[in-house]
Structure formats: structure tokens, C-alpha cells
Amino acid sequence: MCGVASSIALAALAMAATGAPPPTVDSVVSDYIAARGGLAKIRSLQTLRQKGHAFAGPGREAVVVRELKRPGKVRFEFTHQGITGVYVTDGTKGWQVAPFHGDASVHPMSEDAVADAMEQADIEGPLIDWKAKGHVVELAGRETIGGHDAFKLKVTLKSGGTRFDYIDAKTHYEVRTEMTREIGGRPVRMETSFADHRMTNGILFPRTIEVAAAGRPNPLRIVVDSIELNPTISDERFKRPAGLD
Amino acid sequence: MRTLAALVVLIPTLAAADQVFLKDAGSVEGRIVEQTATSVKVDVGGGIVGFPMDRVDRIVKGRCALDDYEDRASKLGPKDLAGWKKLGRWAADQGLSAQAKHAYKQVLKVDPNDADANAAMGLVQLDGKWVTEEESYRARGYVQYDGEWMTPAEAQIAQTREANDRARRDAEQRARDAEAATREAESRAKEAEARAKEAESRQYNYPMYWGGWGYGVSTWPAGPAGGKR
Numbered sequence: 001m002c003g004v005a006s007s008i009a010l011a012a013l014a015m016a017a018t019g020a021p022p023p024t025v026d027s028v029v030s031d032y033i034a035a036r037g038g039l040a041k042i043r044s045l046q047t048l049r050q051k052g053h054a055f056a057g058p059g060r061e062a063v064v065v066r067e068l069k070r071p072g073k074v075r076f077e078f079t080h081q082g083i084t085g086v087y088v089t090d091g092t093k094g095w096q097v098a099p100f101h102g103d104a105s106v107h108p109m110s111e112d113a114v115a116d117a118m119e120q121a122d123i124e125g126p127l128i129d130w131k132a133k134g135h136v137v138e139l140a141g142r143e144t145i146g147g148h149d150a151f152k153l154k155v156t157l158k159s160g161g162t163r164f165d166y167i168d169a170k171t172h173y174e175v176r177t178e179m180t181r182e183i184g185g186r187p188v189r190m191e192t193s194f195a196d197h198r199m200t201n202g203i204l205f206p207r208t209i210e211v212a213a214a215g216r217p218n219p220l221r222i223v224v225d226s227i228e229l230n231p232t233i234s235d236e237r238f239k240r241p242a243g244l245d
Numbered sequence: 246m247r248t249l250a251a252l253v254v255l256i257p258t259l260a261a262a263d264q265v266f267l268k269d270a271g272s273v274e275g276r277i278v279e280q281t282a283t284s285v286k287v288d289v290g291g292g293i294v295g296f297p298m299d300r301v302d303r304i305v306k307g308r309c310a311l312d313d314y315e316d317r318a319s320k321l322g323p324k325d326l327a328g329w330k331k332l333g334r335w336a337a338d339q340g341l342s343a344q345a346k347h348a349y350k351q352v353l354k355v356d357p358n359d360a361d362a363n364a365a366m367g368l369v370q371l372d373g374k375w376v377t378e379e380e381s382y383r384a385r386g387y388v389q390y391d392g393e394w395m396t397p398a399e400a401q402i403a404q405t406r407e408a409n410d411r412a413r414r415d416a417e418q419r420a421r422d423a424e425a426a427t428r429e430a431e432s433r434a435k436e437a438e439a440r441a442k443e444a445e446s447r448q449y450n451y452p453m454y455w456g457g458w459g460y461g462v463s464t465w466p467a468g469p470a471g472g473k474r
Contacts, residue, residue: 053338054453054459056451056453056465057367057378057451057465058363058364058365058366058367058368058369058378059342059345059346059364059365059366059367060342060367060451060465061337061340061342061345062340062462063338063339063340064459066458066459074460076459076460076461078459078461078462079340080340080342080466081289081292081340081341081342081343081466082273082274082275082287082289082309082310082311082340082341083271083272083273083274083289083294083466084271084272084273084274085271085461085462085466086270086271087460087461087462088270094461095269095270096270096461097267097269097270097271098271098461098462098466099267099271099273099294099296100466104267104268104271104296104297104300104301105300106268106269106270109461110463112463113460113461113463116455116456116457116459116460116461117460117461119457120457120458120460177456177457179456179457181454181456183452183454183463185410186403186406186407188454190454190456190457191456192456192457192458209457209458211454211455211456211457211458212454212456213452213454213456214399215395215396215398215399215400216393216394216395216399216452216454217382217385217387217394217395218378218394218451220453220454220455220456222458222459241268241269241270
């Protein structure tokens with residue numbers, strides 16, 4: 001806590017010395033939104049489809065497709081060796097068909113996966129309209145991420161979960177997210193790094209995402225090959241099969 | 246010609262390339278090798294998967310990536326390093342890891358030190374040598390705990406947490422046993438079953454942590470794709 005307070009104080013002093021106003025949560029988020037393409041553009045995003053490849057180590061590569069639709073719908077497809085597994089949440093619950101082992105039946109998704117899905121269900125990310133969404137965002141200091149100065153934002157989600165978002169102080173791009181997940185009965189701290197940011201029809205997206213779990217040697221890397229803004233995605237794509245309640 | 250012959254063994258030549266759409270979600274793309282009124286079996290290139298017909302929504306006949314792979318491979322000579330590399334990359338892009346490995350194997354026959362091919366075969370470079378991931382992890386000081394590679398410090402934390410959890414569970418179990426001694430035998434049987442399942446689930450199978458982009462797949466699928474042909 002002391003560390004956080006002192007880094008904020010130092011940042012304030014540094015800004016005072018240069019005459020610029022000290023950064024606040026609102027100014028950091030505002031710059032971040034502007035860098036992403038602006039609030040109007042982001043709010044205009046109703047559906048999103050991203051296609052890419054996931055690399056989980058040498059010789060392990062899969063085709064991935066992620067579809068999001070307001071409000072709170074996510075569909076994730078993972079294709080490996082011609083078999084496509086589907087993982088869907090409708091905003092409240094999740095279900096999956098993962099026929100990799102010949103099991104074609106529909107199953108409820110694990111709690112861990114649902115937790116992952118729920119965080120992704122916010123198509124624009126938690127920092128956009130965070131007050132209206134009931135989240136709490138605090139400026140928790142500055143850190144060096146990949147050799148660059150970044151603002152560290154502590155985001156306490158309305159759901160109760162906590163994550164840290166790092167916003168590059170110069171580009172205002174989101175460069176990292178940290179969160180802790182309960183996996184296999186153990187808390188695992190995960191760092192998700194974002195790189196190769198590019199504009200797609202006026203909205204900024206990272207094209208390379210790397211997820212590293214604390215203490216694990218092999219990060220998961222996702223390379224996004226294509227992004228479609230507001231494609232037609234039927235609600236049927238997210239419809240929960242009958243009998244799964 | 247020899248290459249083509251090898252491929253015929255690797256991928257049985259079938260009349261059609263099909264996509265089997267499952268009810269509610271998911272699909273399997275490959276070649277149907279058997280279809281009855283009650284089930285369908287599909288060769289996906291790395292193995293055969295079967296589904297009961299009551300789970301199948303529809304079947305679409307069409308050309309699949311396996312056909313393309315076979316066509317392209319048949320046109321390559323055994324020494325065509327660039328061609329096999331390009332085909333290996335293409336197969337990997339299609340998610341056809343078994344075919345990618347087949348192509349990269351041809352590359353390694355020409356150039357045993359090719360970086361892309363070695364990586365595709367699951368090897369990593371350590372001090373100038375190509376070694377397995379496991380060997381590289383050990384050399385870099387990682388340890389395997391509960392089926393996962395991690396730093397010794399992480400393993401220690403996990404071990405301590407598990408010991409505490411086990412102690413707590415044991416204490417709770419003893420209390421329950423005291424309250425219901427007559428149910429002890431049944432309780433132990435359930436515990437043994439749970440341990441067996443836990444041990445089974447601890448087999449190392451490459452955990453995946455998505456952390457905010459993608460979800461659902463918690464371990465790298467080792468089904469037909471990782472199976473034997």
C-alpha cells in the first residue's frame with residue numbers, strides 16, 4: 001500500500017515539476033479510450049469476430065475463432081486436426097461441445113471457463129463506461145512494462161473479481177492485464193500481454209496476445225489474423241441447448 | 246512416387262470429403278470411413294472419431310483440407326525442402342498438425358537442423374542442440390508437479406497448499422467419521438474413488454491458460470489428433 005501511495009506521490013511530483021497535471025483514473029482511461037478510437041466508435045461495436053491461431057508450444061497449433069455480441073454473449077471455437085470444439089456463454093451460463101475424444105454431447109462449461117468467458121463477454125472491455133457498469137477503477141501506480149512506462153489500474157469488477165490493467169503512458173494502449181484464476185483448486189496468477197496493436201476500421205486491437213501463468217515455462221500465444229467489426233451473428237449461435245439447465 | 250505411396254498408407258484414399266455438423270454446436274471435418282443408420286465415423290487425418298447419428302445435425306459433402314494436403318504432397322519431390330516447408334506451414338495453419346508433422350518430417354530428412362521442422366516436431370533448441378520440451382524444462386530448472394512444469398518455488402507453494410488442504414480435509418473427515426461411524430466404510434470407498442480420478446486427471450497433458458482471450462479448452466487435445474494411425 002505504501003509502495004502504491006509513494007509511486008502515485010512520485011508521479012504527482014514529477015508531473016508538478018513539468019507543469020502537467022498529475023494523471024488521474026479519468027485522464028488515464030480517457031486517453032486509453034481515445035487511443036482505441038474514441039467512445040462513439042467503440043460503443044458502435046455491437047458484434048465482433050476475431051480469427052487467429054493459438055500456439056501452445058512446439059508442434060501445438062490450433063485455429064481459433066472468437067465471436068462476441070452484446071449483451072454478454074461469447075462463442076469460442078477451437079479447431080485442431082479438423083475437429084472443432086465450441087464453447088459458448090449466453091451471458092449467464094456456459095456450455096460446450098468438445099468432440100476431441102469422440103464425445104459429441106453437450107456439457108455445461110466448467111466454472112473456471114465460465115469465469116474466463118464472463119470477463120470476455122464485455123465486448124468493449126471493463127474500462128469503457130466503468131462507472132455505469134458498477135466497476136471500481138483505481139490508479140495503483142506506474143510500472144515498467146516491456147521497457148516502457150505504464151499506468152497500473154486496479155479494476156475491481158462488479159462481480160467481485162479483481163484485475164490489473166496496464167496502460168502505456170506514451171501510446172495509451174493497454175499492454176498488459178493481470179488476474180488470478182482458481183485452476184485445479186489452486187490460485188494461478190496470469191499475465192496477459194498485448195502487442196502489435198493495429199487499427200481495424202477505426203478501432204484499435206492487439207494482434208498478438210501472450211498469456212503466461214506464473215511459474216509455468218510455456219506461455220500461450222494467440223496471433224489474430226482477421227477482425228470483423230459488426231458482422232451479422234445470429235443469436236442462435238449463442239443459444240443454450242434445451243435440457244442443460 | 247514413394248512419397249505418394251507413403252501418403253496412401255498415411256491417409257486412406259476415400260471417395261468423399263465431408264463435414265459433419267453436430268447438433269447444438271461443433272463440427273468435424275474429414276472423410277467418412279463408415280456410416281450406418283446409427284453412427285458415423287470420420288477420419289480427421291490424425292485418427293478416426295465416431296459419433297452416434299442422433300448427435301449429428303447434418304453432413305455436408307465437400308472437399309476438405311486433407312484432400313488439398315494429399316494433392317499438394319503428391320506433387321512434391323522428396324528433396325524439395327522449400328516445398329515441404331511451405332506445405333508444413335500450410336497444414337499447421339489449417340490446424341492439421343499430423344499432416345504438418347508429416348511434411349516437416351520430409352524437411353528433416355533433407356535438413357536435420359531446420360528450425361521450423363524441429364519446432365513442429367515438438368523439439369526446442371537448448372545450447373545449440375534440439376531437445377524435447379521436457380529436457381529443456383529440466384535443464385532450465387523447472388520441476389514437474391501435479392502434471393505441470395513450474396518453478397520449484399511455485400511447486401513448493403502448491404505442495405504446501407495441498408498439504409494444508411489435505412490436513413483440513415482429513416480433520417473434517419475424522420469429525421464426520423466420529424459422528425457417523427457406521428458410514429465410514431462407504432466414505433472411504435468414495436474417497437478412494439476420488440483419489441483414483443484425481444490421479445487420472447493429473448496425467449500431464451499440456452494445460453492451457455487463456456487469461457482473457459479464448460476459454461474453455463483447459464488442456465491441449467490429445468484425442469485422435471495425438472493418437473496413432
